Amino acid sequence: MRILGIETSCDETSAGVVDDGRQVRSNVVASQIPVHRRFGGVVPEIASRQHVMTITGVIRQALADAGSSWREVDAVAVTVGPGLSGSLLVGINFAKGAALATGAKLLAVNHIEAHVLSVWLSSVASAGPAPDLPLVALVASGGHTELILVDAPGEYRRLGQTRDDAAGEAYDKVARLLGMEYPGGPAIEEAARVTDSEGLSLPRAWLPGTHDFSFSGLKTAVARLVREGEANGDAEPDGRHKRLIAQAFQQSVVDVLCTKLLAAVEETGACSAAIVGGVANNSALREAATQRLNVPLHLPEPGLSSDNGAMIAGAAYWNPVEAPLNVEPQPSLQLGEASA
Amino acid sequence: MRLLAIDTTVNYLSVALYDETLTYGFTRLSQRTQSRDLAPAVRDTLAATGTPPSSLEGVACTTGPGSYTGIRIGLSFAKGVAASTPCPLVGFSTLEVFAFGHAGCDGTIISVMQVSPGTFAWAHFRGGETWQRLTEDSLWSTEGLEAALPSDALLCGPGAQDLAVLQPELGKRIPPGNGLRPAPQAVDMLALAIRHFEDSGEDQLETVSPNYLRASAPEERFRRLEAVP
Numbered sequence: 001m002r003i004l005g006i007e008t009s010c011d012e013t014s015a016g017v018v019d020d021g022r023q024v025r026s027n028v029v030a031s032q033i034p035v036h037r038r039f040g041g042v043v044p045e046i047a048s049r050q051h052v053m054t055i056t057g058v059i060r061q062a063l064a065d066a067g068s069s070w071r072e073v074d075a076v077a078v079t080v081g082p083g084l085s086g087s088l089l090v091g092i093n094f095a096k097g098a099a100l101a102t103g104a105k106l107l108a109v110n111h112i113e114a115h116v117l118s119v120w121l122s123s124v125a126s127a128g129p130a131p132d133l134p135l136v137a138l139v140a141s142g143g144h145t146e147l148i149l150v151d152a153p154g155e156y157r158r159l160g161q162t163r164d165d166a167a168g169e170a171y172d173k174v175a176r177l178l179g180m181e182y183p184g185g186p187a188i189e190e191a192a193r194v195t196d197s198e199g200l201s202l203p204r205a206w207l208p209g210t211h212d213f214s215f216s217g218l219k220t221a222v223a224r225l226v227r228e229g230e231a232n233g234d235a236e237p238d239g240r241h242k243r244l245i246a247q248a249f250q251q252s253v254v255d256v257l258c259t260k261l262l263a264a265v266e267e268t269g270a271c272s273a274a275i276v277g278g279v280a281n282n283s284a285l286r287e288a289a290t291q292r293l294n295v296p297l298h299l300p301e302p303g304l305s306s307d308n309g310a311m312i313a314g315a316a317y318w319n320p321v322e323a324p325l326n327v328e329p330q331p332s333l334q335l336g337e338a339s340a
Numbered sequence: 341m342r343l344l345a346i347d348t349t350v351n352y353l354s355v356a357l358y359d360e361t362l363t364y365g366f367t368r369l370s371q372r373t374q375s376r377d378l379a380p381a382v383r384d385t386l387a388a389t390g391t392p393p394s395s396l397e398g399v400a401c402t403t404g405p406g407s408y409t410g411i412r413i414g415l416s417f418a419k420g421v422a423a424s425t426p427c428p429l430v431g432f433s434t435l436e437v438f439a440f441g442h443a444g445c446d447g448t449i450i451s452v453m454q455v456s457p458g459t460f461a462w463a464h465f466r467g468g469e470t471w472q473r474l475t476e477d478s479l480w481s482t483e484g485l486e487a488a489l490p491s492d493a494l495l496c497g498p499g500a501q502d503l504a505v506l507q508p509e510l511g512k513r514i515p516p517g518n519g520l521r522p523a524p525q526a527v528d529m530l531a532l533a534i535r536h537f538e539d540s541g542e543d544q545l546e547t548v549s550p551n552y553l554r555a556s557a558p559e560e561r562f563r564r565l566e567a568v569p
Binding site: 048086 | 375376377378379380382383386393394396408409412413414415416417418419420421422423424425426545546549550552556557558559562
């Protein structure tokens with residue numbers, strides 16, 4: 001079964017073609033990062049305006065890269081939530097038009113579920129076996145930080161989530177405090193590569209007895225250190241003080257994410273773990289989790305961590321939810337809630 | 341030629357289909373429900389006229405001005421249909437479709453829409469034997485608008501009545517049928533689309549863009565901040 005997946009829930013216009021829920025034939029992502037950079041974050045109206053301009057080209061390219069015609073597409077899958085309403089509208093209405101015109105099925109996909117199931121995807125035809133279940137997935141991105149227990153595709157239990165900022169959001173905000181560029185993830189990861197360390201340590205919010213996260217206190221602590229550094233005359237964006245702060249911030253985030261993932265795996269007796277979402281691109285997190293976990297760790301293949309259309313196509317195969325033509329954006333859709 | 345025309349740029353939903361033997365279309369109120377209503381309405385229109393979607397030979401869609409969200413709903417859907425059928429797409433200004441409803445009137449026809457209190461989008465057209473656009477869509481404030489109006493010009497579009505409330509003497513310039521067309525009629529767009537495809541046949545799938553006429557609010561704020569010396 002060939003599925004075309006369309007993703008426009010935030011600031012990436014993306015489409016991908018996936019066969020039988022495993023093999024990624026194409027995955028095209030048009031990022032809007034340069035457009036939003038001067039605003040320091042995603043501006044919803046501008047994101048919507050970009051989506052409607054880029055969507056046709058992205059989808060044409062995804063089909064061309066896959067060597068596929070529209071006639072060979074069995075289903076059109078689209079993110080219906082969670083996400084920005086105006087952005088979701090573009091993908092959903094394009095998908096409706098295409099499904100209606102071609103007679104392909106229209107499948108509604110939950111964006112978080114698509115991230116969770118992104119580790120089922122492979123760019124090669126002879127993909128290895130699917131992850132062993134149950135699996136605990138850490139979904140960490142600019143909009144989400146959650147721990148999900150996956151009993152089977154379509155059967156999820158949310159173990160915990162962030163109570164304030166998402167992990168990626170914390171990276172963006174701290175990058176801004178440190179005078180670094182949006183998005184914060186790559187900027188901080190780069191700055192944090194300092195060889196020496198002065199034992200600068202930032203707090204970790206453990207929230208004992210829960211699988212929840214909190215990053216707002218960490219952000220405040222960074223703000224205080226930045227102010228102190230500026231008072232001491234260390235205001236250069238590339239200054240050593242700020243690099244040390246970036247390092248300590250990243251250590252704190254990585255430590256909390258890994259420890260919580262480990263605890264969730266142990267408590268549930270899960271057979272495997274996964275880290276998905278944009279923050280899964282962070283190599284410090286990947287390395288720490290690989291070292292500390294004693295079950296197999298699944299990471300999305302390159303290009304499948306950040307928002308992308310292929311993961312939407314994959315999720316629609318493993319948990320197909322046929323949508324009526326009147327399906328609407330669901331900006332606050334929860335995992336496990338009916339998407340159509 | 342089999343053509344589909346859709347409009348969701350104002351608080352209405354308008355769908356029309358043309359296939360040389362018949363013209364079918366409707367317009368109904370659809371406040372904040374266009375994303376829900378559009379696709380089923382098109383499906384029902386195709387079914388009612390016995391038109392297989394794969395047989396469409398062109399899609400026409402309004403591009404604004406109007407509601408930003410409405411503009412994107414229609415355009416995204418139209419792009420989805422045109423890209424996958426595949427068939428060419430053509431976009432028309434919402435103001436032109438409004439004005440074209442009065443194309444039979446000789447002389448200058450001005451299509452107006454109030455886009456925010458005191459600000460109007462407008463464009464001038466010439467009706468009569470050959471339909472002609474005289475000016476591009478642009479924004480005007482109420483101030484100075486009357487002086488800029490040619491004295492014999494007709495006023496149409498959803499903003500015509502708003503203008504007449506502000507300046508009652510302008511009410512005399514509004515043709516009687518205007519009130520019957522509170523939304524652009526997809527049926528009127530069909531005529532424009534037929535002309536387009538018969539003349540140049542240009543496919544605008546990759547080039548058509550929303551006709552917002554205004555930058556987004558955050559961009560406006562940014563521009564004002566940058567303008568401060």
